[in-house]
Amino acid sequence: MDILSCAKAFVLIAFLTRNVHSDDYFRMGVNSNAAEAMQFLREYDREASGMCYRVTISQWRFVTNITEYNRRRMLEELAISSKFERLSWRKAAAFDYSRLPDAQSRRQLLKIIQSSRAALPDDKFTEIQQLITEMKEIYNSAKICPYGQKPYDPHVPRPEPNQYPNTYQNQYQLNQPFQHYQQQENVEYSNYCDMQLDPEISRILAHSRIESELLYVWKSFREQTGPKLKSRFVKYVQLANEAAVATGYRDAGEQMRAPYEDSSFRASVEEIYNQVVPLYKQLFTYVRRRLLQRYGETTVRSDGPIPAHLLGNMWAQNWKSIMDLVMPFPQAPNVDVTAEMLRQGFTPLRMFQMAEEFYTSLGLRPAPPEFWRNSMLARPSERSAQCTASAWDFCNRIDYRIKQCTEVTMQDLISTHHEMAHIQYYLQYAEQPQLFRDGANPAFHEAVANAASLSVYNLPHLQRIGLYHNKSHDPYEVSMNFMMSMALEKVAYLPFAFMVDQWRWSIFEDGVQGMNNRWWQMKLRFQGVIPPMPRNEEDFDPGSKYHVVSDQEYIKYFLATILEFQIFEQLCLVSGHKGHLHECDFYRSRDAGRVLSEIMQSGSSKPASDIIRTMTKGKTNRISPESLVRYFRPLELWLRVQNRDEQLIGWSSNYHDVALFAPQRGSGCVAHLSLWLTAALVLLY
Ligand code: X8Z
Numbered sequence: 001m002d003i004l005s006c007a008k009a010f011v012l013i014a015f016l017t018r019n020v021h022s023d024d025y026f027r028m029g030v031n032s033n034a035a036e037a038m039q040f041l042r043e044y045d046r047e048a049s050g051m052c053y054r055v056t057i058s059q060w061r062f063v064t065n066i067t068e069y070n071r072r073r074m075l076e077e078l079a080i081s082s083k084f085e086r087l088s089w090r091k092a093a094a095f096d097y098s099r100l101p102d103a104q105s106r107r108q109l110l111k112i113i114q115s116s117r118a119a120l121p122d123d124k125f126t127e128i129q130q131l132i133t134e135m136k137e138i139y140n141s142a143k144i145c146p147y148g149q150k151p152y153d154p155h156v157p158r159p160e161p162n163q164y165p166n167t168y169q170n171q172y173q174l175n176q177p178f179q180h181y182q183q184q185e186n187v188e189y190s191n192y193c194d195m196q197l198d199p200e201i202s203r204i205l206a207h208s209r210i211e212s213e214l215l216y217v218w219k220s221f222r223e224q225t226g227p228k229l230k231s232r233f234v235k236y237v238q239l240a241n242e243a244a245v246a247t248g249y250r251d252a253g254e255q256m257r258a259p260y261e262d263s264s265f266r267a268s269v270e271e272i273y274n275q276v277v278p279l280y281k282q283l284f285t286y287v288r289r290r291l292l293q294r295y296g297e298t299t300v301r302s303d304g305p306i307p308a309h310l311l312g313n314m315w316a317q318n319w320k321s322i323m324d325l326v327m328p329f330p331q332a333p334n335v336d337v338t339a340e341m342l343r344q345g346f347t348p349l350r351m352f353q354m355a356e357e358f359y360t361s362l363g364l365r366p367a368p369p370e371f372w373r374n375s376m377l378a379r380p381s382e383r384s385a386q387c388t389a390s391a392w393d394f395c396n397r398i399d400y401r402i403k404q405c406t407e408v409t410m411q412d413l414i415s416t417h418h419e420m421a422h423i424q425y426y427l428q429y430a431e432q433p434q435l436f437r438d439g440a441n442p443a444f445h446e447a448v449a450n451a452a453s454l455s456v457y458n459l460p461h462l463q464r465i466g467l468y469h470n471k472s473h474d475p476y477e478v479s480m481n482f483m484m485s486m487a488l489e490k491v492a493y494l495p496f497a498f499m500v501d502q503w504r505w506s507i508f509e510d511g512v513q514g515m516n517n518r519w520w521q522m523k524l525r526f527q528g529v530i531p532p533m534p535r536n537e538e539d540f541d542p543g544s545k546y547h548v549v550s551d552q553e554y555i556k557y558f559l560a561t562i563l564e565f566q567i568f569e570q571l572c573l574v575s576g577h578k579g580h581l582h583e584c585d586f587y588r589s590r591d592a593g594r595v596l597s598e599i600m601q602s603g604s605s606k607p608a609s610d611i612i613r614t615m616t617k618g619k620t621n622r623i624s625p626e627s628l629v630r631y632f633r634p635l636e637l638w639l640r641v642q643n644r645d646e647q648l649i650g651w652s653s654n655y656h657d658v659a660l661f662a663p664q665r666g667s668g669c670v671a672h673l674s675l676w677l678t679a680a681l682v683l684l685y
């Protein structure tokens with residue numbers, strides 16, 4: 001994760017989209033004095049960097065040491081920074097930016113004006129921020145009881161977690177290989193209702209293969225989130241739209257899309273999505289057959305959508321955890337070098353030093369001494385900390401840190417390289433003004449970090465660094481297993497990453513009626529998944545996704561997944577790689593390092609289209625899925641052969657699928673007809 005791009009979800013640059021509107025589209029002041037504008041931007045740069053440092057350090061202190069005191073300090077700093085945002089917005093909005101001669105100053109002013117909800121009156125500005133804070137807190141405090149247990153008895157004193165080490169619940173808490181439920185004869189159960197999404201519930205969805213247990217956690221987590229969030233979300237939609245309109249946008253969706261600087265952004269994204277659908281459908285069809293074999297035809301229909309609780313993840317967004325059910329060649333290994341890392345005595349520090357060496361081998365910058373002094377690279381034993389991996393820029397050109405509870409596993413080795421790529425990005429754009437210290441568009445940070453990880457997580461690289469030695473297995477089988485696990489992570493993810501903001505934009509545009517029904521219509525149309533039990537408008541299933549209720553745009557993850565392969569292919573090309581793309585490793589290539597540095601150095605001072613044009617040596621200025629499709633080509637060919645006898649590549653939905661979530665209007669024939677029609681429409685789209 002890149003903490004900046006996650007937090008700066010609303011850095012809005014609408015400069016290029018303006019040609020579709022009249023010139024006075026935005027609220028704009030009358031001051032056209034260029035010297036005053038430059039003076040304001042200089043002061044803003046200094047003050048905003050200072051403010052950013054104060055907020056970031058207070059956030060760092062809280063997440064690495066969770067105490068009530070640190071939480072209060074952080075909220076105080078956030079309140080001060082909100083005031084600064086409103087004040088700066090007013091000053092910036094007083095200028096007539098269109099009459100400023102310097103393009104970079106115009107771009108900076110637009111970023112201040114259009115990135116904010118400060119156009120709202122004071123009370124509403126405070127209200128929307130308060131609503132988002134509350135929604136995050138409700139989401140983060142969601143807890144469920146263990147499966148099949150009596151409710152927690154508050155009179156029984158709760159033991160320390162490590163005092164009931166052999167309980168079922170504790171197996172999910174500890175970072176241990178999970179033992180399947182069926183294999184556990186003598187496990188005792190804890191009845192404490194304190195299972196959280198991360199790690200306990202996620203681990204159950206990833207590892208349990210008991211359908212009723214999967215259904216239980218799927219349903220219970222939604223009960224503990226959606227209904228508590230729905231009314232706040234409705235109010236949030238209204239205020240976000242009001243802020244957007246007051247800034248000059250049609251609605252909050254348009255405001256969220258503005259940083260992409262593409263006047264036909266929705267069509268561009270849809271075009272990309274359409275190009276990956278055939279690959280997704282091949283993967284989907286193959287996975288469905290394996291799930292049918294595992295769970296039977298009463299649970300999975302041979303040509304139907306897949307029930308959403310069977311795919312190893314709360315939102316059916318990443319299917320990596322069901323690799324054991326879908327492995328192409330079970331007799332060949334699933335590439336995992338964890339055992340070899342442990343044998344060689346790897347430590348978290350050594351993993352970070354390796355990641356640093358990966359980037360310096362490309363001619364990029366080493367991490368500064370402050371990084372090594374201040375980062376949190378392992379789980380602290382003496383205090384409570386949030387463990388999600390993240391990379392931090394403290395906005396002072398000195399202090400950069402990573403927070404990661406690193407364990408010696410291959411997964412964490414990849415994550416280490418990913419987080420270090422974010423640090424490298426920060427170092428590369430450090431000389432830009434504060435407003436441009438960001439990715440070229442919101443997808444770039446994640447895309448660059450993942451492109452680097454693609455060069456680390458592949459067989460030639462793992463061989464090169466002495467962690468993988470394949471002696472006895474068929475290389476084709478090993479490579480197909482590898483590519484399947486990548487596809488379960490990347491290809492399976494694409495329709496989900498696409499649909500979240502399709503839904504959100506439709507809510508901002510058309511209103512909040514039938515929100516849950518619309519969510520499931522899109523889940524069915526794009527992902528081919530259905531709820532495993534009936535849903536209605538009392539439920540609010542989008543509320544089970546953090547990014548929806550915490551006001552973070554999501555389309556950046558779709559674009560980042562596409563762009564990472566495009567960047568990866570360019571780096572492979574310049575490094576002289578020949579052969580399959582999934583076997584490329586650009587480690588030690590100074591030429592790849594130069595291209596990476598070019599992508600990162602300009603930050604967001606130029607439109608993404610300029611960066612892509614330079615990166616592809618003029619071939620295109622658009623994000624394109626061709627590299628992703630090329631990467632997975634060998635797997636796609638294999639999938640086509642596996643699916644040759646299938647009646648349907650993809651899914652068809654019927655009356656019963658749609659009846660799970662669509663409101664039933666009228667009665668008898670009318671209700672039936674309406675559901676059939678909805679099923680047909682979902683299919684036709
Ligand atoms: O939210 C994240 C990161 C922070 S930027 C943890 N991700 C998306 C998600 O969890 O839905 C990373 C993958 C996609």
Ligand code: ZN
Nearest residue numbers: 001002446449
């Ligand atoms: Zn990241």
